[in-house]
Amino acid sequence: MQTRLLPDTPHGREEAAAILRAGGLVAFGTETVYGLGADARNDHAVAAIYAAKGRPGINPLISHFTTADAAFAQVTPTPLARGLASRFWPGPLTLVLPRAPGCAISPIATAGLSTAAVRVPAGGNTRALLAACGFPVVAPSANPSGRVSPSDALHVLAGLDGRIDAVLDCGPCHVGVESTIVDLSGPAPVLLRPGGVTLEALEAACGMPVAMPRASSNDSRPLAPGQLSSHYAPGLAVRLDADTVGADEALLAFGPPLPGSPLVWNLSARGDLREAAARLFAGLRFLDMEGHRRGLVRIAVQPVPAHGLGRAIRDRLVRAASPRP
Ligand code: AMP
Numbered sequence: 001m002q003t004r005l006l007p008d009t010p011h012g013r014e015e016a017a018a019i020l021r022a023g024g025l026v027a028f029g030t031e032t033v034y035g036l037g038a039d040a041r042n043d044h045a046v047a048a049i050y051a052a053k054g055r056p057g058i059n060p061l062i063s064h065f066t067t068a069d070a071a072f073a074q075v076t077p078t079p080l081a082r083g084l085a086s087r088f089w090p091g092p093l094t095l096v097l098p099r100a101p102g103c104a105i106s107p108i109a110t111a112g113l114s115t116a117a118v119r120v121p122a123g124g125n126t127r128a129l130l131a132a133c134g135f136p137v138v139a140p141s142a143n144p145s146g147r148v149s150p151s152d153a154l155h156v157l158a159g160l161d162g163r164i165d166a167v168l169d170c171g172p173c174h175v176g177v178e179s180t181i182v183d184l185s186g187p188a189p190v191l192l193r194p195g196g197v198t199l200e201a202l203e204a205a206c207g208m209p210v211a212m213p214r215a216s217s218n219d220s221r222p223l224a225p226g227q228l229s230s231h232y233a234p235g236l237a238v239r240l241d242a243d244t245v246g247a248d249e250a251l252l253a254f255g256p257p258l259p260g261s262p263l264v265w266n267l268s269a270r271g272d273l274r275e276a277a278a279r280l281f282a283g284l285r286f287l288d289m290e291g292h293r294r295g296l297v298r299i300a301v302q303p304v305p306a307h308g309l310g311r312a313i314r315d316r317l318v319r320a321a322s323p324r325p
Pocket residue numbers: 059060061062096110113115116117139140141178181183192193224225226227
């Protein structure tokens with residue numbers, strides 16, 4: 001299959017929507033990362049996403065909508081869900097809620113669960129694309145499963161060229177890490193994945209603490225579906241919280257860079273977590289490719305603080321450093 005690169009224009013979005021309507025796969029930019037889109041109602045299209053990504057079938061997908069009303073037609077919102085939607089949508093927050101009676105989302109997309117994950121994204125023209133579709137679109141990150149997420153169109157082609165119908169070139173993603181996922185299907189909200197909405201902002205909006213699930217010790221039965229420990233993995237090994245760096249290591253710096261590495265990508269020289277999140281996946285990709293070319297043995301990572309967006313950044317780095325299956 002030839003993968004087309006479409007411009008993010010009204011005509012390009014119409015073409016992308018036509019491919020999706022016909023059951024094809026189109027990657028597109030959102031404010032978080034590039035998603036690989038398919039019609040959420042179409043079992044074949046949804047199954048094709050799992051095949052193109054090599055994604056395990058136990059890992060459910062997020063459905064994307066133009067408005068909260070459209071999302072809440074497919075799931076049963078609680079008052080807290082409505083409050084969070086009006087505070088954070090459009091934006092990088094995903095809500096897990098019970099599937100509504102008559103929910104049109106393919107059971108393949110929700111991995112057979114009685115709940116579904118929904119979001120209204122904020123990226124520049126993402127909602128214009130969704131509006132041109134007129135149906136919910138599932139869109140996991142547009143990369144082979146387990147590898148580094150894409151934050152621009154060329155990253156998508158690097159991993160999926162020839163395996164999907166098209167990429168809508170929406171430019172670089174400005175948030176740069178995936179959405180925060182909060183499970184609202186139980187008695188109290190649970191944070192399933194830290195992401196572009198900080199835990200601090202989420203707890204303030206909830207007016208209560210948001211618990212995190214215990215880390216899973218068993219990847220064959222993860223506590224939160226899809227939260228496998230190895231993910232976002234570059235080819236080179238990753239060493240976290242480095243306070244020195246060797247001449248055989250690439251350096252992912254944060255703040256003033258450690259001396260001694262021949263290859264440095266600074267997430268943010270001024271120690272800004274927003275800038276660091278937006279530069280994270282591009283940096284991992286750059287250090288991996290260029291480090292490999294130069295014969296370096298691993299990527300050393302300087303400490304990133306564990307508050308605000310730093311939680312999401314650290315979560316991705318811990319998984320990138322985790323032993324590979
Ligand atoms: P992504 O890979 O960015 O599309 O994110 C999808 C993630 O959302 C999955 O890996 C799950 O962790 C989470 N998720 C999606 N649907 C559900 C659900 N029904 N229940 C719990 N988590 C979900």
